[in-house]
Amino acid sequence: MDEKLAVAWQHFFEGRLNKAEELERQLEKDSFSRWNLRAYLAVERQDYQNAFANLELYLIQAQNDSDIENEHIAYHQLGYVARAAGDFYQALEWIEKEAAFLAMYFPDDHYSQSVNLYELGYLNLKLGRLTQAQEFMRKAHIYAKESDDVINHACSYRGLGEIAQALGNLQEARTNFVAAIRLFDQAGDAIGKAEVEELLASCP
Numbered sequence: 001m002d003e004k005l006a007v008a009w010q011h012f013f014e015g016r017l018n019k020a021e022e023l024e025r026q027l028e029k030d031s032f033s034r035w036n037l038r039a040y041l042a043v044e045r046q047d048y049q050n051a052f053a054n055l056e057l058y059l060i061q062a063q064n065d066s067d068i069e070n071e072h073i074a075y076h077q078l079g080y081v082a083r084a085a086g087d088f089y090q091a092l093e094w095i096e097k098e099a100a101f102l103a104m105y106f107p108d109d110h111y112s113q114s115v116n117l118y119e120l121g122y123l124n125l126k127l128g129r130l131t132q133a134q135e136f137m138r139k140a141h142i143y144a145k146e147s148d149d150v151i152n153h154a155c156s157y158r159g160l161g162e163i164a165q166a167l168g169n170l171q172e173a174r175t176n177f178v179a180a181i182r183l184f185d186q187a188g189d190a191i192g193k194a195e196v197e198e199l200l201a202s203c204p
Contacts, residue, residue, distance in 0.1 A: 002128075005033055012037065015190040017044055032058055032070050039077060048085040056079060070173065072101045079119055088126045095119045109170050114143030116153055121159050125166060151192065154183035158196050165203055173203050 008023035021041055027034055035058040042051035059074035061067075079094030099116050106112055121137030124130075141156040161176030177200040184193035 001028065002029075002031070005031070005037070009033070009037060012040060013189050013191070017041060023058045030057070032061070032073075035061075036073075036077060039081060043081060043084045046053075048081055052078070052082075056200070068105050072098050072106065076100060076116065076119065078081070079123075083119070083123060083126070083192040088123050092123045092127070095123060111147035111149055111152060114140045114147055114156065116147075117143060117161055118152075118155050121163070125159070125163055126152065130163060130166055134167075137163055150183050150187040151189055154180045154189070154196075155189060156189065158192075158199070161196075161199065161203075165199075170203055172198060177203065 004023055005027055008020045008027075011017075011023065013021035017048035020037070022033065022039055024041065035054045038054040039051040039058075042048070042054065043129035055074055055077050058077070059071065062070035062074050075094050079091045079098065082091035082094060084086075095116060099120065102109065102112055102116055117140035121133045121135075121140055123135035124136060137156065137159040141153075141160060144153045144156040147153075157176045157180035161173045161180060164170075164176060177196050180196045180198065181185050181193055182188075184196060
């Protein structure tokens with residue numbers, strides 16, 4: 001990865017969006033990582049049209065290159081942006097497309113399976129399907145632990161906390177939120193940590 005792009009990502013993860021945007025604009029070449037960063041920055045600014053535009057470029061390039069790894073990432077990220085924009089049904093379509101793609105090409109990739117299952121769980125939560133949401137999120141949590149990815153593990157705790165809160169299991173929710181905050185802090189993800197701190201504060 002380009003050194004300037006790597007620093008821009010670091011600024012993003014530490015919540016310095018203006019610095020991340022400033023560095024991103026200085027880059028000369030497009031890349032999958034740059035399109036992805038642009039999309040994340042656009043979501044933080046609630047500019048969903050711009051986020052979709054960058055991820056469509058990402059998907060087209062992946063398909064043109066027959067790059068199945070980046071193709072599944074594009075499906076996932078398009079689902080993420082649709083979810084952030086509040087279109088949960090469209091988001092679910094993208095994530096289910098990714099799930100089928102993973103089952104075909106990456107059946108043993110526990111990291112990718114976990115991230116996909118998290119989104120399936122979260123979207124079912126948003127659509128009020130709590131039983132399905134809990135089932136997907138528990139599977140996501142198992143795969144997250146096996147993948148040894150700290151942010152992935154943190155996200156699964158966050159998801160379990162939100163589902164527990166929706167089910168009225170407040171002590172379980174608080175326990176999961178605290179675990180998520182600890183892991184986001186360990187990973188240096190200031191945005192993720194702040195979001196879960198807000199969820200914990202809303203959990204009586």
